[in-house]
Amino acid sequence: MTTAACPSPARQVPCENCPLRGERALRDFSPEELEFIAGFKSGELTAEAGTTLLVEGTTSAHLYTVLSGWAMRYKTLPDGRRQILNFVLPADFIGLQGTVLGAMQHSVEALSDMVLCVFPRERLWELYRGHPSLAFDLTWIASREEQMLGEQLVSVGRRTALERIAFALLHLFLRAEQVSLTSKDKVQFPFTQQHLADALGMSLVHTNKTLQRLVASKAARWKNRTFEVLDRAALTAIAGYQMNDPQPRPFI
């Protein structure tokens, strides 16, 4: 439970060589855009697993892009109940959600060691004024984030425990696949079943039992935090998955 360290002022990776470039998850930028982004970037932040990057109720001076590692966005009730809103993967943007400006409405915690790209929030306006295409991207990102939450809400509100687990794991798997975090049909999740439970609005015990049922169906496996898709079609069927196309990136 460390608190976030200050971003290192030195820039480690020039944006032109950004490790994320080339990933399907990210669109191509024009040279001008890239130049602006490079200037916008104020440094990199290395955070180890367990670090709280953003705290609900506070205002962060920074916006982040995840270069590597996993995190979770979550909210807690006064008595400690926790709801994980979404998991954060490489290429995801942190800090926009909830409020473009103003206090965060949720916390963000690193689930694994991470490297993040840091941007100063106060210069956001420059981006809007000078780079409409990037401004558009930001709206798109916020919108996509909202869409994921909507899908989660359907899960928690209306899907059965089994559907819920299948859907969440499949969705996470596909997201991980998009940023090349899978090997064959396996992903190494950096979180426990408790996290899964808190994301799905279920208890730990019931999550475990349901996970066993899923495994029994032979559609997938879960062993030592490694999730393996055995039968993608079957898993998709159980999940009732039909999320529209993996959202092509903005084209403007």
Place this chain on the structure above:
Amino acid sequence: MTTAACPSPARQVPCENCPLRGERALRDFSPEELEFIAGFKSGELTAEAGTTLLVEGTTSAHLYTVLSGWAMRYKTLPDGRRQILNFVLPADFIGLQGTVLGAMQHSVEALSDMVLCVFPRERLWELYRGHPSLAFDLTWIASREEQMLGEQLVSVGRRTALERIAFALLHLFLRAEQVSLTSKDKVQFPFTQQHLADALGMSLVHTNKTLQRLVASKAARWKNRTFEVLDRAALTAIAGYQMNDPQPRPFI
């Protein structure tokens, strides 16, 4: 279950006299912004209760601002289960969510007769290029929408049935108050307990029973779709409400 009619080409209300201006929910626009918006607006759409404004999976050519009336955004599973994502009130924007461009990920249905302001989606880019302040507003709106979904997710995932109902009704009441739809401590909701159930991820029967419990607590009443707050402090306490400030509108 009518399908949306075409927006009338004639513009009924000039933006300068927009009925929403002056509502706390909306920020003030500069004369230049107002002029652009006036030109951006392509007409008005009148829809009667039950009209489906947007259908999941289709791409809408328009974006809307609600001038009057209520709607709901919802998703349905293949077997008919429905989850209401959020209610839509005057001054709310429809069409951004899910995807700035591309197919809608949810449907929108009018719960009462409505009047909507229509904007052509294909001219969105002009807005981004020429009016960064408005572009910023759009991101802000998307972000705020995401925040509401997050709060809903916490409700459905982690709050008890009683907290959930109290929270949802209180939140709706406060939103209605923001656009002057309340009289004293009453709101006339244009939806039934079934809608409430579908929003909260509960069954109709259980929603009803829980609503009775809430009424028994004397914090609020529900009679003929009229919701009355009797003891705001008590209701707030039951709801565990502590949503941060009512989101000041963007200041840029």
Place this chain on the structure above:
DNA sequence: CGACTTGTTGATGTACATCAAGGTACGTGG
């Protein structure tokens, strides 16, 4: 013609029986 009666429909209220999910306890394995 207008007032009252009856039938219908949709939204609510309530009572079961049933089941899914929660919570505690205690095991295992690394």
Place this chain on the structure above:
DNA sequence: CCACGTACCTTGATGTACATCAACAAGTCG
């Protein structure tokens, strides 16, 4: 020690069934 697995009991939530109540349409009567 912590994550995971499982058993057992409790409870919250569901589904079905049925009664109530108001709104509304059709029909009837004074």
